[in-house]
Amino acid sequence: MDEKEYESYVKKVTPTTSLAKNMFMAFLAGGIICLIGQVLINLFIKMGLEKETAINYETLILVFSAILLTGLNVYQKLAKHGGAGTLVPITGFANSVGSCAIEFKKEGQVFGIGCKIFTIAGPVILYGLFSSSLLGFIYWIYTLFSH
Amino acid sequence: MDYLKAFLIGGIICAIVQIFIDKTKLMPGRIMVGLVVLGTILGFIGLYQPFIDFAGAGASVPLLGFGNTLMKGVKEAVDSEGFLGIFLGGLKTCALGISSALIFGYIASLIFNPKTPD
Numbered sequence: 001m002d003e004k005e006y007e008s009y010v011k012k013v014t015p016t017t018s019l020a021k022n023m024f025m026a027f028l029a030g031g032i033i034c035l036i037g038q039v040l041i042n043l044f045i046k047m048g049l050e051k052e053t054a055i056n057y058e059t060l061i062l063v064f065s066a067i068l069l070t071g072l073n074v075y076q077k078l079a080k081h082g083g084a085g086t087l088v089p090i091t092g093f094a095n096s097v098g099s100c101a102i103e104f105k106k107e108g109q110v111f112g113i114g115c116k117i118f119t120i121a122g123p124v125i126l127y128g129l130f131s132s133s134l135l136g137f138i139y140w141i142y143t144l145f146s147h
Numbered sequence: 148m149d150y151l152k153a154f155l156i157g158g159i160i161c162a163i164v165q166i167f168i169d170k171t172k173l174m175p176g177r178i179m180v181g182l183v184v185l186g187t188i189l190g191f192i193g194l195y196q197p198f199i200d201f202a203g204a205g206a207s208v209p210l211l212g213f214g215n216t217l218m219k220g221v222k223e224a225v226d227s228e229g230f231l232g233i234f235l236g237g238l239k240t241c242a243l244g245i246s247s248a249l250i251f252g253y254i255a256s257l258i259f260n261p262k263t264p265d
Contacts, residue, residue, distance in 0.1 A: 019169050026165035027158035030209070034157025037204030038149055055207065056243050062208065063244065067251040071259035084165035087175050088182060089157070089208045090244060096175070097248040101256035113256045117249060120176045124210075125245060128183040128217050129237050135191040136221035136233040143225060 022083050029078065029085025037062060037089075059090060066091035067098035075099075096120035149203055156205030179210055186214020190222075216241045 037058050044054035069075040075095045079086040086092055097117055104116035118125075168178060189195040195215040199206040206212055217237045224236025238245070 019166065022169055023162040023165045027162040030161025031154040031158025031205075034205045034208045035150055035154040037157075037208040038153035041204055042149060058204070059243055060247050063247040064251050067248070067255050071255040073262045083161075084168055084178070085158070085161040087168075087178060088161045088164050088210060090210065090213060091208075092175070093179060093210060093213070093244070094248045094251070096179070097252035098255045101252045102259050103261045105256045105261070113253065117252055117256070120179060121245070121248065123176055123180050124183050124213075127180045128187060128214055128241075131184045132187040132190075132214070132217040132221045132237045133233050135187060135218060136225055136236065139191070139222055140225045140230055140233055143229075 025081050026083045026085035026088075029082030030088055031085070033062070033085070033089040033091055062089070062091050063094040066094035070095045070098035071102060093121070093124060152201070153203050153205035153208075156202035157208060158205075160205070160209045160211065182210040183214040183217070186211035186216075187218040188214075190215035190218030213241060213244055216244070 040058040040061055041051075041054050044057050045051060049057065066075055069078070075086065075091070076099070079092075079095070086095070097120065100119040100121075101113050101117040104112040106112060107116070108114075164178060164182070167173065173181075186195060189198075189211065195206070195211065196219070199212065199215070207215075217240065220236035220238070220240030221233060222236065224232030224239065226232070228235055
């Protein structure tokens, strides 16, 4: 089997439909989570809350629900099908915090839960904070010259 | 219309990220870090807020929105506090997301036990 034959063989046996299917499932799962978010925001605005406050309550409920579903081992099952659809929304972040905390509780309050709760949250917070501060520094220099 | 936009835009963002996951085999943690950092950059150049105004939860619920919120906090704080704002702003605006995840996550660890894989 020469190289070309091998390549075409690999192409043939590699499932090509799986990416399309994964994308569709991610679209569906992510779309539904965002839709729920929008329903909550509109509901809170209808109840008379300011938009910012409505968004805060929406975030709170999404995070709470995601962690509850994580504890009940439901979110993990959804994530198996939803892929990026369950990872990309804020609920994916909440899931990673909750699941790490639960998984390592046997290792103790400090070095188990205390450390491991930051397994994913730590890098996300660190690099988000670092890049926003770096850009904030550039923005600060810009404000010095624009006033 | 709000609902359709949130569903479609949120879904499309997730479908695009799915391509990255499938093609690069990046771990979820790296994907999340990448999204938040990308969100701060899009927020910095002023693209993300108009996008949220258009797509609502479809843009704010994905972690890109989390990065944008961080950046928004830093920008606002720099506007009001100057140099110190670089260090004051970020955690302020995204405090709710971080605190709620950590607090509920901790409570969950007290209540629930890890499931053994079946």
